[in-house]
Amino acid sequence: MNEPHLVALRCPKCGKRLSLANSFSATREIETGEIVCEKGHMWPIIDSIPSLVYPSITNDDAKWIAEYDEMADNYDDLVKQYDEWLGIDMMKERENISQFIPIEGPVRIIDVSIGTGSNFIALYNQFRNEIGRFNLHGMDLSTKMLRVSKTKFFETKLSVNLTHGSVYNLPYQTSFFDIVIHSGGINTFSDIQKSLNEMLRITKSGGLIIVIDEGLSPKKRMSEEGKAIMKANTLFSATPPLQNIPDQARDVEVTYVMNETFYQVVFRK
Ligand SMILES: C[S@@+](CC[C@H](N)C(=O)[O-])C[C@H]1O[C@@H](n2cnc3c(N)ncnc32)[C@H](O)[C@@H]1O
Numbered sequence: 052m053n054e055p056h057l058v059a060l061r062c063p064k065c066g067k068r069l070s071l072a073n074s075f076s077a078t079r080e081i082e083t084g085e086i087v088c089e090k091g092h093m094w095p096i097i098d099s100i101p102s103l104v105y106p107s108i109t110n111d112d113a114k115w116i117a118e119y120d121e122m123a124d125n126y127d128d129l130v131k132q133y134d135e136w137l138g139i140d141m142m143k144e145r146e147n148i149s150q151f152i153p154i155e156g157p158v159r160i161i162d163v164s165i166g167t168g169s170n171f172i173a174l175y176n177q178f179r180n181e182i183g184r185f186n187l188h189g190m191d192l193s194t195k196m197l198r199v200s201k202t203k204f205f206e207t208k209l210s211v212n213l214t215h216g217s218v219y220n221l222p223y224q225t226s227f228f229d230i231v232i233h234s235g236g237i238n239t240f241s242d243i244q245k246s247l248n249e250m251l252r253i254t255k256s257g258g259l260i261i262v263i264d265e266g267l268s269p270k271k272r273m274s275e276e277g278k279a280i281m282k283a284n285t286l287f288s289a290t291p292p293l294q295n296i297p298d299q300a301r302d303v304e305v306t307y308v309m310n311e312t313f314y315q316v317v318f319r320k
């Protein structure tokens with residue numbers, strides 16, 4: 052991590068600004084060390100990734116994270132199996148995020164629960180000639196997933212500020228991002244309301260929040276094919292979490308993507 056990364060972050064315990072502990076000003080990459088908030092709360096930097104998890108996670112969430120840690124190295128291959136089964140090309144579908152990107156000017160984007168980083172690789176595929184205007188951040192609670200995305204971004208030469216944190220208390224400044232993306236994950240979060248409140252909090256006024264997860268469209272769930280999909284994997288019977296969209300949200304829109312097997316909820320702050 053480097054000092055510009057810190058501008059986006061805040062202490063997850065008290066919300067104050069952070070700086071590098073014991074440090075000469077650093078424009079270079081810091082691999083290990085500590086960051087400290089204005090009140091003195093200390094947070095480690097491990098393998099260049101600041102770790103800002105607070106409070107500790109519930110047993111339910113910990114179980115999921117153990118599973119994600121376990122599957123991190125094979126995650127992309129596992130997800131690839133969706134392609135044939137659901138009749139989709141997920142990497143191509145991820146490129147549809149480009150419709151939400153302003154056509155010019157600087158843009159701050161975070162992928163919350165970034166996993167292995169595929170959304171930003173898709174973004175790079177679309178915008179590689181103008182990637183300099185993007186300030187990209189990614190956060191996840193699984194250190195193994197973060198490690199996979201870090202390697203991928205390094206190989207692609209794509210600069211992404213990665214942070215270890217939890218979706219229930221995002222360690223980011225309020226009203227910082229133009230676009231907040233979250234794909235996969237929310238269906239199994241133990242506190243969906245809190246996660247959406249936090250995504251909204253870190254979004255700038257007028258910014259967009261895009262939430263995508265497994266969940267068949269009403270039409271698809273009536274079809275024989277849809278019934279078979281839900282039987283094989285119950286995650287696909289999930290519905291968009293409309294009851295948890297924060298009151299402050301505007302222009303809420305639900306569509307179905309990936310051959311109508313995933314819901315996409317987009318709203319504005
Ligand atoms: C199904 S994967 C999706 C990964 C990626 N967004 C994608 O589209 O491929 C869900 C991700 O959510 C992360 N996750 C689960 N619980 C979390 C939490 N409480 N805070 C942050 N990330 C979490 C997991 O570690 C995992 O990387």
Ligand SMILES: [Zn+2]
Nearest residue numbers: 062065088092
């Ligand atoms: Zn603090």
